[in-house]
Amino acid sequence: xxxxxxxxxxxxxxxxxxxxxxxxxxxxxxxxxxxxxxxxxxxxxxxxxxxxxxxxxxxxxxxxxxxxxxxxxxxxxxxxxxxxxxxxxxxxxxxxxxxxxxxxxxxxxxxxxxxxxxxxxxxxxxxxxxxxxxxxxxxxxxxxxxxxxxxxxxxxxxxxxxxxxxxxxxxxxxxxxxxxxxxxxxxxxxxxxxxxxxxxxxxxxxxxxxxxxxxxxxxxxxxxxxxxxxxxxxxxxxxxxxxxxxxxxxxxxxxxxxxxxxxxxxxxxxxxxxxxxxxxxxxxxxxxxxxxxxxxxxxxxxxxxxxxxxxxxxxxxxxxxxxxxxxxxxxxxxxxxxxxx
Ligand code: ADP
Ligand code: MG
Numbered sequence: 001x002x003x004x005x006x007x008x009x010x011x012x013x014x015x016x017x018x019x020x021x022x023x024x025x026x027x028x029x030x031x032x033x034x035x036x037x038x039x040x041x042x043x044x045x046x047x048x049x050x051x052x053x054x055x056x057x058x059x060x061x062x063x064x065x066x067x068x069x070x071x072x073x074x075x076x077x078x079x080x081x082x083x084x085x086x087x088x089x090x091x092x093x094x095x096x097x098x099x100x101x102x103x104x105x106x107x108x109x110x111x112x113x114x115x116x117x118x119x120x121x122x123x124x125x126x127x128x129x130x131x132x133x134x135x136x137x138x139x140x141x142x143x144x145x146x147x148x149x150x151x152x153x154x155x156x157x158x159x160x161x162x163x164x165x166x167x168x169x170x171x172x173x174x175x176x177x178x179x180x181x182x183x184x185x186x187x188x189x190x191x192x193x194x195x196x197x198x199x200x201x202x203x204x205x206x207x208x209x210x211x212x213x214x215x216x217x218x219x220x221x222x223x224x225x226x227x228x229x230x231x232x233x234x235x236x237x238x239x240x241x242x243x244x245x246x247x248x249x250x251x252x253x254x255x256x257x258x259x260x261x262x263x264x265x266x267x268x269x270x271x272x273x274x275x276x277x278x279x280x281x282x283x284x285x286x287x288x289x290x291x292x293x294x295x296x297x298x299x300x301x302x303x304x305x306x307x308x309x310x311x312x313x314x315x316x317x318x319x320x321x322x323x324x325x326x327x328x329x330x331x332x333x334x335x336x337x338x339x340x341x
Pocket of ligand 1: 013014015016017018156157158159160180181182206209210213286287288289291292293313314
């Protein structure tokens with residue numbers, strides 16, 4: 001009887017971004033998973049985009065943190081505050097608390113699952129259903145997960161990269177590493193210091209990665225840009241001109257190789273029947289890291305398989321939670337086998 005009145009929402013609680021899908025509306029919120037807190041009182045000062053602008057720029061009295069680390073909740077109180085803020089922001093119908101589907105990494109422990117559920121309940125959810133993230137990403141990318149065939153998804157997020165092979169609505173195999181887009185930013189910070197004595201923040205590094213980052217030479221012509229930072233010797237602001245080639249070869253290469261190695265090792269462990277399916281269908285790249293120029297080509301060369309970039313890699317998981325919500329019966333609330341609890 002609640003089904004008719006209540007808001008059903010799906011949440012992709014990522015290390016970098018949190019997305020909220022509201023049933024019948026689609027993705028209504030997309031903000032960085034960042035919370036700024038007053039140090040003296042521990043009170044939340046800002047959440048999301050506003051808090052991200054504060055990262056690296058806070059006065060001593062405020063700290064801006066990312067409560068999700070390595071794909072799991074690193075700070076319960078702060079994650080709960082963040083979840084509450086996001087749920088309240090989208091849930092205008094306060095009469096009935098929402099039912100919430102949350103995508104969580106497939107490797108998390110029972111204790112961590114409990115913690116995510118408790119946080120969401122404390123943050124105002126009526127009922128919480130956990131959905132494995134690769135499953136959500138696969139559903140959101142339109143893969144036929146219920147078929148007796150291999151569906152492989154590689155999700156490159158901020159803090160983690162996760163590979164999963166799904167068949168008959170179950171995760172047959174999954175593997176993840178604590179390396180993702182953030183590590184690429186760190187590599188760029190280190191490169192700028194090493195090569196030019198230029199100190200830059202991670203936000204600037206992320207900007208460089210998005211504007212000129214690449215995994216393989218850019219066919220349409222290499223790119224370049226100006227970067228501002230502080231000279232580590234003179235201590236003064238300065239501007240340096242950099243190219244996509246140096247960023248690829250001297251900053252990003254090693255980290256990107258770790259992602260390639262992960263994909264290869266997952267393929268080596270894939271049951272033979274499913275391997276054969278992958279030769280036919282290839283695999284899907286999702287998560288913000290999928291947007292690095294040429295990564296699809298690089299992975300395709302390394303594996304010999306077709307690599308398909310999800311239509312909207314940053315939204316795949318959230319869209320998957322939404323499609324899953326739609327598949328939940330309102331009245332009988334029959335659980336599909338896909339959900340984990
Ligand atoms: P999470 O699921 O961990 O929240 P996301 O899937 O939202 O992560 O991806 C965030 C990561 O993707 C960040 O490291 C971000 O810098 C990176 N990213 C986003 N857009 C791009 C882009 N156009 N090129 C390269 N990296 C990108
Ligand atoms: Mg993600």
